[in-house]
Amino acid sequence: MSDSLERLYLAVLAARDLDPATSRTARLFQRGPSKMAKKLAEEAIEVVIDAVNGDTDAVIRESADLLYNLTVLWASAGVRPEDVWREMTRREDMLGIAEKLPKSPMKLPKVASPRVAARRPIVALEGRAARKRH
Numbered sequence: 793m794s795d796s797l798e799r800l801y802l803a804v805l806a807a808r809d810l811d812p813a814t815s816r817t818a819r820l821f822q823r824g825p826s827k828m829a830k831k832l833a834e835e836a837i838e839v840v841i842d843a844v845n846g847d848t849d850a851v852i853r854e855s856a857d858l859l860y861n862l863t864v865l866w867a868s869a870g871v872r873p874e875d876v877w878r879e880m881t882r883r884e885d886m887l888g889i890a891e892k893l894p895k896s897p898m899k900l901p902k903v904a905s906p907r908v909a910a911r912r913p914i915v916a917l918e919g920r921a922a923r924k925r926h
């Protein structure tokens with residue numbers, strides 16, 4: 793899946809400078825981050841509604857729209873797909889699954905995975921201040 797997203801991201805970057813009259817992506821860039829955010833939020837809500845209604849095909853279609861609008865927002869924010877994959881790998885090493893770190897400091901599992909054991913101590917970010925683990 794990450795290959796598809798990376799190809800889409802490159803296509804979005806390439807479309808950024810096209811004619812907004814013919815390119816939706818160029819039009820989104822022309823209208824700016826608030827329009828991109830609005831479209832992304834709309835797609836997220838459409839996915840939620842379709843999922844609650846049990847419309848699997850619609851969830852698939854709207855999820856593709858959601859991922860498209862997410863890559864447009866990434867491009868606008870200067871975020872690359874590999875930046876997100878790196879963060880997901882960091883969480884996977886920390887927690888065993890790619891999940892958001894808890895807000896409050898957590899007790900790391902006693903037996904860290906070999907990859908975690910070889911790594912520098914993980915620093916859980918709280919708000920904007922990174923706190924060193926002892």
Ligand SMILES: N=c1c2ncn([C@@H]3O[C@H](COP(=O)(O)OP(=O)(O)OP(=O)(O)O)[C@@H](O)[C@H]3O)c2ncn1[C@@H]1O[C@H](COP(=O)(O)O)[C@@H](O)[C@H]1O
Nearest residue numbers: 800803804807810814815816817818831834856857860861
């Ligand atoms: N992957 C996508 C893609 N996925 C979804 N969409 C568009 O996103 C829209 C989904 O949002 P909506 O449901 O809000 O559709 P809408 O109601 O018509 O949108 P609005 O009228 O509300 O703006 C669809 O109409 C699709 O046209 C996409 N538009 C473009 N791409 C790719 O982006 C690249 C650049 O394409 P252009 O933007 O056409 O240059 C190409 O690789 C395209 O394949």
